[in-house]
Amino acid sequence: MKTTIDTRAIFAEGQRRARQSPDRSGRRQAIARALSAAAKAPARTPALLLTLLPLLPILGACELTVPDYNNPSVEDLQTNPNSAAIAAATQGLLFDTRLTAADMVQWVGAFGREVYPMAPTGSSLPGSVRDPWDQTLFVGTQVWAEAYRNIRNANLLLEALPAAELPEPDKAAVRGFAKTVQGYDLLHIAVTRRHLGAPVAVGSDPNDPPAPIVSETELYGHVIALLDEARTDLMAADAFPFGVTTGLADFASPGEFLRLNRAIKARAEVHRSNWSGALQAVAESFMDTGMALDYGAQHSWSVNSGDLVNPANRPDLLWANTRFRREAQARSDGSPDLRFQTKFKEVPAYQLLEVSSDLQYTLYESPNAPFVWVKNEELILIRAEANLAMGNRAAAIEDINFIRVNSGGLEPLPDPWTGTDDELLDELLYNKRFSLVFEWGHTWIDMNHYGKLLEIPVLGPPSADQRLHDAMPYPLSECLPREPDVPPGCMTQQGYIP
Numbered sequence: 001m002k003t004t005i006d007t008r009a010i011f012a013e014g015q016r017r018a019r020q021s022p023d024r025s026g027r028r029q030a031i032a033r034a035l036s037a038a039a040k041a042p043a044r045t046p047a048l049l050l051t052l053l054p055l056l057p058i059l060g061a062c063e064l065t066v067p068d069y070n071n072p073s074v075e076d077l078q079t080n081p082n083s084a085a086i087a088a089a090t091q092g093l094l095f096d097t098r099l100t101a102a103d104m105v106q107w108v109g110a111f112g113r114e115v116y117p118m119a120p121t122g123s124s125l126p127g128s129v130r131d132p133w134d135q136t137l138f139v140g141t142q143v144w145a146e147a148y149r150n151i152r153n154a155n156l157l158l159e160a161l162p163a164a165e166l167p168e169p170d171k172a173a174v175r176g177f178a179k180t181v182q183g184y185d186l187l188h189i190a191v192t193r194r195h196l197g198a199p200v201a202v203g204s205d206p207n208d209p210p211a212p213i214v215s216e217t218e219l220y221g222h223v224i225a226l227l228d229e230a231r232t233d234l235m236a237a238d239a240f241p242f243g244v245t246t247g248l249a250d251f252a253s254p255g256e257f258l259r260l261n262r263a264i265k266a267r268a269e270v271h272r273s274n275w276s277g278a279l280q281a282v283a284e285s286f287m288d289t290g291m292a293l294d295y296g297a298q299h300s301w302s303v304n305s306g307d308l309v310n311p312a313n314r315p316d317l318l319w320a321n322t323r324f325r326r327e328a329q330a331r332s333d334g335s336p337d338l339r340f341q342t343k344f345k346e347v348p349a350y351q352l353l354e355v356s357s358d359l360q361y362t363l364y365e366s367p368n369a370p371f372v373w374v375k376n377e378e379l380i381l382i383r384a385e386a387n388l389a390m391g392n393r394a395a396a397i398e399d400i401n402f403i404r405v406n407s408g409g410l411e412p413l414p415d416p417w418t419g420t421d422d423e424l425l426d427e428l429l430y431n432k433r434f435s436l437v438f439e440w441g442h443t444w445i446d447m448n449h450y451g452k453l454l455e456i457p458v459l460g461p462p463s464a465d466q467r468l469h470d471a472m473p474y475p476l477s478e479c480l481p482r483e484p485d486v487p488p489g490c491m492t493q494q495g496y497i498p
Contacts, residue, residue, distance in 0.1 A: 074156060081160040087242035089157045090174055093181045094245055096150035098299035100143055100188050101371050101440070102311045106318065107139035108192065108441025111469060113456050115361070115438060116319045118352040124317070125353055129458070129465045133473055133493040141475040143192055147185040148202055154178040155204035170241040173254050176233035177240065180261045183226035184373075187268050190219045191445045194471040196489035210478065213487050220272040227265045234258040247298030247370050250286075259286040260297045263374040266382050271449055278386040287379035293407055293435075296375030302368050309367035312438075320344055320359035323457045324437070327430070331409050338409035339434040355460035361438050372439045377407060381432050388428060393417060396424070403431050425450070454498050467495035 077085050109115040110128040117124040123131075133140065157178055161171050189198045199211035200222040214222070237254035244252050251257045266281035286296065301310040312318060328340035335341070342362065349358040363369065372378075384399035394415060401412035408431070417424055429446055436442040447453050448470050458465040471493060479490035 077156060077160045081164040083164065083166060083241060086157070086161065086164050086166065086174060089153070089160070090177060090242045091244075093150055093154055093157075093178060094248075094299075096146050096153065097181050097185055098301070098371065100146040100150070100185060101299050101373070103139055103143045103146070104188060104441045105312055105371055105438060107143075108444050109438055112441055112444025112447060113321045113323070113458055114441070114443050116321065116355055116357060116459065117317055118319050118350060118355065118357075119317055120352065125355065126464075129355075129460075130353070130463075130467060132467070132495060133469055135473055135476040135479050135490060135492075137473060137475075140192075140472040141477070143188055143472065144475050144478065147188050148199075150185050151182050151202055152204050152206060154182045155202070159204055166241060169236060169238045172233040173237035173240050174242075176230045176235075176237055176254060176261075177242075177257065179226045179230035179233065180257065180264065183223050183230065183261075183268070184264050186219070186223050186226065187264065187271075190216065190223055190268070191271055191441075192472045193219075193474075193489060194448065196471050196473070196487075198474075198489070210481050213489065217272070220268060223268050224265065224272075224277075227261055227268070230261055231258060234261065245300040247300040247373075250295075251297050259284070260374065263287070263296070263379055266379060267374060270382050270385055271445065273389070273449075275386040275389045278382055279390075282379050282383045282386070285374075285379055287376060287383065289380065289402060291376050293377040293380075293403075294375055296378075297373035298370035299373060300370055310364050310369045310371070312361075312364040312371075313367045313369060315347075315360055315365075318360065319350060319357040320361055320438075321457075321459060322357055322359055323459075324434070325359060328434070329408070329410055329430070332411055337434055339407055339437075343434075343437060353460065354464035357459065363438055377403065377435050378432075381428070381435060385428055385432075388421070388424060393421075393424070396428070400424075400428055400431055403435060407431075407435055454496055456498070458498055462497065466497055468498055469493055469495040 077089050106115065106117065107128065110117055113129070117128055119125065127137065128139075158175060161174055164171065166174075186200065193216075195216050197213045197215045198219055200214055200219060201211040202208075203211070234254040234257060239253060240257070248257075248260075251260045262281045263285040266278050266285055266287075269275075269278035269281055288295075301308055303309055324340055324344060325336070328336035330336060331338070344359050345362050346358055347360050349356055380399050380403060384396045384403075387393075387399070388396035397413055397415045397417055401415070404410040405412055413427065429450070429452075432446055433443050443456065444453075447456055453468050453470055456468055458468075471489075473491065473493050474487070474489040479486060482490065
């Protein structure tokens with residue numbers, strides 16, 4: 001017990017000193033020194049450091065405060081897992097998974113130059129597009145901490161579930177829901193850490209020793225395994241013994257939620273280049289060319305007391321890359337792609353560190369605006385992508401044309417296609433870029449996947465907008481307990497100069 005108290009006291013002192021520092025660099029150094037000091041404490045301190053994981057997202061913020069997430073008590077869940085506690089814990093998983101999605105929208109969007117975070121103070125812009133990435137990269141810490149915290153919360157729920165006085169179909173429903181969210185959270189880790197790999201056997205106790213790092217292949221394999229295990233459980237369930245958010249209103253039963261599970265799996269299969277698996281998952285999802293293209297699952301935000309507003313509702317911070325105006329294909333009447341017309345707006349030009357833009361997004365103009373989990377339009381494009389990779393050119397062109405005509409208002413591509421497969425891939429990526437922009441960081445993820453990272457156009461000169469990165473490093477809190485055997489993910493990622 002003394003070791004635990006001393007470790008937290010060390011970290012608390014680091015927080016106190018960080019609050020007194022006038023700038024973000026000083027705050028970051030204070031926290032890093034506290035973590036380093038705690039790592040040298042005796043006994044099980046390196047494992048106990050993992051309990052600090054939820055605190056690390058504050059490194060990128062202006063104030064060193066930790067919000068009250070209103071999560072159910074772990075002790076209550078473990079000692080009295082009644083139906084109310086199980087329902088609250090299950091619903092709580094939706095809170096953290098949307099936080100991770102928010103970081104994907106804003107910051108992974110910045111890595112792919114969909115958006116530029118141009119705060120006049122702090123390091124949001126240089127940290128995103130100019131500087132090497134190290135273990136204190138604030139967004140890397142957030143995506144990691146939020147995803148793994150939610151995975152652990154789900155593990156706690158799954159461990160408490162057998163003792164709950166619920167009928168077996170209800171327990172299956174909870175397992176299927178929790179494992180689907182775990183697979184979705186771990187997919188965020190897979191697409192951002194890529195070849196560096198990441199842990200999967202994280203358990204439920206943050207005091208456990210650090211889990212082994214597994215390869216990218218194993219990481220994706222675990223994502224798929226979780227989603228498939230969830231499928232089995234959802235098929236054995238009748239109804240959810242808990243409520244869902246308005247963004248999941250169309251997926252509020254195990255059978256309906258299974259279609260979302262398959263949609264998430266289709267996305268994961270594409271990013272590990274399992275094309276036949278992607279096609280099968282799409283076929284089992286909610287993809288339907290007869291449905292609205294924006295039909296799908298959403299992360300909900302609101303101005304209600306105790307809830308959070310959409311964090312991308314920031315016209316003072318987020319500016320769009322003007323490449324979209326240059327690249328928008330012309331319709332038959334000479335006007336630009338409808339997706340450009342509806343998703344972007346012109347505003348007075350703003351410049352920071354030699355990066356200038358006069359475009360912003362219209363997607364999140366309300367604090368209640370939802371984020372997309374997966375939508376019908378993406379699934380149609382995934383089917384086109386998988387068919388193209390498998391040599392089914394005609395089927396791919398049919399789906400690409402469906403999106404071009406119905407989402408972009410563009411003329412269809414000629415079929416038979418007279419260009420090369422590489423040109424058709426570029427056309428597919430153009431449509432993914434315009435259809436899915438500012439929704440999950442798709443541009444950075446897709447261009448990485450196809451080895452086209454350096455083809456992403458940047459706005460500013462090398463002094464301001466000089467690096468494109470292909471993977472996020474691990475946060476400091478993950479690296480210190482692993483010393484002296486530091487994995488590659490704990491090394492500074494220098495990035496590439498376009």
